[in-house]
Every structure is written in structure tokens, then in C-alpha cells.
Amino acid sequence: DTEVTQTPKHLVMGMTNKKSLKCEQHMGHRAMYWYKQKAKKPPELMFVYSYEKLSINESVPSRFSPECPNSSLLNLHLHALQPEDSALYLCASSQGQAGNNEQFFGPGTRLTVL
Amino acid sequence: AQKITQTQPGMFVQEKEAVTLDCTYDTSDQSYGLFWYKQPSSGEMIFLIYQGSYDEQNATEGRYSLNFQKARKSANLVISASQLGDSAMYFCAMREGLGGGSNYKLTFGKGTLLTVNP
Numbered sequence: 134d135t136e137v138t139q140t141p142k143h144l145v146m147g148m149t150n151k152k153s154l155k156c157e158q159h160m161g162h163r164a165m166y167w168y169k170q171k172a173k174k175p176p177e178l179m180f181v182y183s184y185e186k187l188s189i190n191e192s193v194p195s196r197f198s199p200e201c202p203n204s205s206l207l208n209l210h211l212h213a214l215q216p217e218d219s220a221l222y223l224c225a226s227s228q229g230q231a232g233n234n235e236q237f238f239g240p241g242t243r244l245t246v247l
Numbered sequence: 248a249q250k251i252t253q254t255q256p257g258m259f260v261q262e263k264e265a266v267t268l269d270c271t272y273d274t275s276d277q278s279y280g281l282f283w284y285k286q287p288s289s290g291e292m293i294f295l296i297y298q299g300s301y302d303e304q305n306a307t308e309g310r311y312s313l314n315f316q317k318a319r320k321s322a323n324l325v326i327s328a329s330q331l332g333d334s335a336m337y338f339c340a341m342r343e344g345l346g347g348g349s350n351y352k353l354t355f356g357k358g359t360l361l362t363v364n365p
Contacts, residue, residue: 164351175338175355176292189351221290227351234342235282236353238292 137239139224145245148214154242156207156224164188165207166236167199168223176223182207183229214246250274251339251356258361260329267314268324268359270339276300280342281322282353283313287335295337298322329363336360 137158146152156165164183168176181189182201196218198210207224221243225236252271260266272281283295298306298313306313314323326333339356 166351173358175358178352181351183351223290223292225292234280235294235297237294238284241290243290 137224137226137237139222139239139242141242142240143243143245145247146211146214147247148216150214151210151212153211154209154222154224154244156209156239157205158226158237158239159205160226160237161204161228162226162237163204163229164227164234165201166225166227167197167207167209168225168238170221170223170241172220180209211244214244216246219244219246249356250343250354251341253339253356253359255359256357258359260326260361260363262331262363262365263328265325265327266329266361268326268337268339268361270322270324270356272320272322272339272341274320274341274343276343278343281313281315282340282342283311283322283324284338284340284355285333285335286338286358292338296324326361331363331365334361334363 140155166181167179170176178191179193180199185201196213200208221241223241224239227234227236250273279300281298285293285295296306296308296311296313298315305315310327312325336358338358340353342353
């Protein structure tokens with residue numbers, strides 16, 4: 134299994150809703166990532182988990198809350214989002230710190246905040 | 248200053264021809280890695296090719312090759328025999344350092360939108 138899966142594919146939510154994005158990989162990778170990508174822009178790193186611990190938080194607002202329940206799963210909990218948070222949210226994973234360590238990306242969740 | 252510069256917002260190529268997508272980078276690290284990703288309109292980022300700063304040979308993966316010129320700090324992607332399915336956004340990215348937390352961070356360029364014409 135060489136893929137990263139993300140659910141849901143599309144999500145529409147109001148500013149008062151609470152929702153979660155899910156990401157799963159079964160490649161034995163020990164690093165997992167959340168990126169945010171606005172239209173026609175490159176991905177922006179949000180969070181990195183390494184060995185199930187939060188390693189990097191790129192000063193992301195607290196209305197985004199990551200969670201890594203185990204080495205295969207990564208969640209992003211969303212609460213009280215703003216319309217400008219509408220974007221493609223990409224999950225990625227990589228082996229860890231060694232070697233070329235390419236990141237494998239999931240198909241993304243297209244989020245619309247009304 | 249931008250760490251990754253892709254100067255071509257858009258490129259057009261005829262099917263079956265070769266195309267070069269430009270990427271220059273800026274780093275003071277001796278150890279770094281360079282990546283190219285393809286992003287079709289569906290949104291998924293697809294890893295294409297990797298070049299390490301200490302690699303003496305240019306990386307190749309099927310129809311993709313990376314023209315690595317270290318002194319010029321350039322890492323251009325060459326796609327041979329273009330196919331209609333190659334139409335997509337292409338991102339060049341760099342990871343600086345080969346250890347510690349910095350090893351996780353990829354810096355992306357702004358991307359080049361490639362259109363392959365039949």
C-alpha cells in the first residue's frame with residue numbers, strides 16, 4: 134500500500150461548526166504533515182508530526198487543532214473557522230529524517246467555509 | 248529573498264516534444280535536497296524526482312530528468328516526449344539540511360502551469 138488517503142474529499146461548513154479532516158497511511162512512515170493550499174499558490178506547511186509527537190507548528194491559529202492518534206492516522210480538527218480558511222488541505226507522510234525523505238501526498242480535502 | 252524561484256508561470260509544449268521547466272534555489276547549506284512535484288487539477292501532489300546536493304549524477308526517473316547545475320544553483324526539470332496527461336502544475340521544492348527538525352520542511356516555488364497541446 135503506497136498511498137495516503139484523506140476523508141472527506143469535499144467539506145462545506147459554517148463558521149460555528151466543528152468538523153474533522155482525516156488522513157491515513159500504511160507505509161510505515163513516521164512523519165506526517167498537514168498543508169494548506171490556496172488556489173494557484175504553493176502548499177503552505179501547517180503542522181508536522183514525527184513519531185506521533187508534534188514537531189512543527191507553523192504558527193497556525195488555534196481554530197486548527199491537529200491530532201495523531203497513532204502512527205498511521207492524522208486528524209485535523211476544525212472549529213470556528215473563517216471564510217478565508219477555505220482551501221485545499223493536503224496531508225503527507227514521509228519515512229522520517231533519513232535519506233531523501235520524499236513526502237507522499239494524499240488527494241486533499243477541499244474545504245469551503247461559509 | 249525567495250528560496251525557490253520558478254520564473255515561468257506558464258509553459259506550452261506540443262505533444263511528443265521535450266520541455267524544460269526552470270527552477271533556481273538559494274541556500275547557504277551544503278546539504279540539501281531538491282524535489283519536483285506534479286499537481287493535476289484534481290489536487291493531489293505527485294512526487295516526480297529527487298536530487299541530493301551531494302549527488303554527482305543528474306537524477307532520472309523514466310521520462311523525467313533533473314538538470315542539476317550546483318554552481319548556478321539551478322535544478323531544472325526536463326520532461327521528454329510530452330503526453331497530454333502531463334498537463335498540470337509543477338512545483339520545485341527544497342529541503343535544507345539533512346538532520347533535525349529542518350529536515351521536514353519543504354520550501355516550494357510558486358509553480359509552473361504546463362499545458363501539453365495535441
